Amino acid sequence: MSKKVLVACGAGIATSTVVMNRVENLLKDNGIDASVEQIKIAEAASKQAGADLIVSTTILPTTYSIPAIIATAYISGIGMEELDEEILANLK
Amino acid sequence: MDLVQFIKKDLIWVQTPCQDQTELFAEVSTRAASKDMITDQFLEKLTEREAIFPTGLQLENFGVALPHTDPECVTEQFIAVLTSEAGIPFKQMADANQETTANLIFVLGLNEPHSQLAVLQQLMGAIQNEEHVKALLAAKSADDIIETLSQVVLHLKGEEKL
Numbered sequence: 001m002s003k004k005v006l007v008a009c010g011a012g013i014a015t016s017t018v019v020m021n022r023v024e025n026l027l028k029d030n031g032i033d034a035s036v037e038q039i040k041i042a043e044a045a046s047k048q049a050g051a052d053l054i055v056s057t058t059i060l061p062t063t064y065s066i067p068a069i070i071a072t073a074y075i076s077g078i079g080m081e082e083l084d085e086e087i088l089a090n091l092k
Numbered sequence: 093m094d095l096v097q098f099i100k101k102d103l104i105w106v107q108t109p110c111q112d113q114t115e116l117f118a119e120v121s122t123r124a125a126s127k128d129m130i131t132d133q134f135l136e137k138l139t140e141r142e143a144i145f146p147t148g149l150q151l152e153n154f155g156v157a158l159p160h161t162d163p164e165c166v167t168e169q170f171i172a173v174l175t176s177e178a179g180i181p182f183k184q185m186a187d188a189n190q191e192t193t194a195n196l197i198f199v200l201g202l203n204e205p206h207s208q209l210a211v212l213q214q215l216m217g218a219i220q221n222e223e224h225v226k227a228l229l230a231a232k233s234a235d236d237i238i239e240t241l242s243q244v245v246l247h248l249k250g251e252e253k254l
Contacts, residue, residue, distance in 0.1 A: 010145025014160050014200055015185075018212045041145075058145045059188050072186040075150045076156075077220025 003034035003091050004051040007071075010058035011023040018073045019057050026084055032091050044068075053090045095171070095214040096242050103172040103199075103233035108180075112140065116180055117159070120172045120199050122241060129168040129201060137161040138199075148182030148192035149219070154229070155192035157182040157217050160200035171215070172199040173237050175229050195229055217248040 009016035020038045027034050042076050054068040067090050073079040110116040121135040136243030138161040147158040170254045218224045231237045
């Protein structure tokens, strides 16, 4: 079944644009059938139903019923491969 | 579009005397307002956004911050650049309970951020290579910053990351 990933940042601009691109390529390269939606973190609570994973570049204001991963590694460049693995592991 | 097209000489501060976010945001806002690049709301919104969703990033040996705010507050797009040897405290993007001392600050004045993927990737590419960060921090003038960023973009394109 196709999976769904929510990519969130605080302002809904800037950082999530870069992370969105990285996650889309990561899924494609690994043959994972998943759609990716860019959102503001404030929307995550209402959008988590029907999604499988939240990837956020900002602090998580609450807890969610689906896994949520902080993805600032994609911005700083420190720990990017580990983050790739963590995202993939959550979608297998 | 290239990162360098967003860098304006008037919006570069090499070794800013600013010591905290309040001073830094006021300085950038005043200059950008004098060039009619932002709305009256910019400073307030920038400050508010940074408080709720901080943008500090701790690199191995340096700190970086990427403050930005709502697209509605920006009338002409820019990326302001500031360096600070002593550093300016910012809360971290991933965890507001932790601080980083930012030596390199990019204030992003973007009003079409989703169409700026390449520019943002170039910016992240600059941050993600310590040699690039060091070169920017060593800059002695606004021209040095622009020249260094041009080199960074060429380097990134050479790596075919873009």
